[in-house]
Amino acid sequence: MEANDLKKAGLKVTLPRVRILELLEQHADQHLSAEDIYRLLLDNEEDIGLATVYRVLTQFEAAGIVCRHQFEGGKAVFELISKGEHDHIVCVKTGLVEEFHDPVIFERIQKIAEEHEFEMTDHSLVIFGIKRKSKA
Amino acid sequence: MEANDLKKAGLKVTLPRVRILELLEQHADQHLSAEDIYRLLLDNEEDIGLATVYRVLTQFEAAGIVCRHQFEGGKAVFELISKGEHDHIVCVKTGLVEEFHDPVIFERIQKIAEEHEFEMTDHSLVIFGIKRKSKA
DNA sequence: ATTCCTGCAAATCATTTGCATTACC
């Protein structure tokens, strides 16, 4: 019951919010843009406006439910935070996104923040490249 | 003589391009947005349109003269590439940007790209945080 | 002279916002 997640976040349980949360869970392996979500909702016969999708996503971000990435090419993409801390490696040809987590890098990042006298709040690491064809 | 840099990049040596390149060199310690550059040009009595600034910056990026960052908050910022590889740590309160280079991180990044079978072309690492007041 | 470049204004794209209506508790 994800209605509880919404309540806990101080958000009224409304149809748009529930549907969007469901979609994010169903597509937990992907990184969806506001427009992607809007299209998926339309496909599901849901009559939810694009503006609402943006509003809900922004609220979810503030509530710590999703996190927003900028990657490249205009549109921001979103994913559930519940998946845990990780960074991304994206293919500049296909747009394919894979995830990774490297403790060594994370440790160094903390150290660097420390050295620069920053209270670290967050970080963003994206590796760009071209995925090699797997030699079948 | 930066005119040569332009010629080498296959770009005709024109006043806007020279002026913008000069500005970037004069402000090599900063990260300027297209609008910042436009304003600086106006201050210098140069009559150069904002559209041209965008066009020139895009060409410079394609030519490998500058690199574009997205940091946070709408506008992209640019800096000369000649300064060498480095990443950024930015203060979410003040917008202050500092730079760093960490060989350990870089090495790990290469390794991760390798593990994921990516031909790495680039990476982006930004640490966000709040700069501590230096205790004077 | 020819081709590439520029300035301006209008166009585009992603995202946000005002406001009347509607849905939750």
Next chain:
DNA sequence: GGTAATGCAAATGATTTGCAGGAAT
């Protein structure tokens, strides 16, 4: 029933583009 959320359309902000006139080789 009252307040907060939604949908639509219009507004915004950053960046791009079409086109007529101008500069560089």
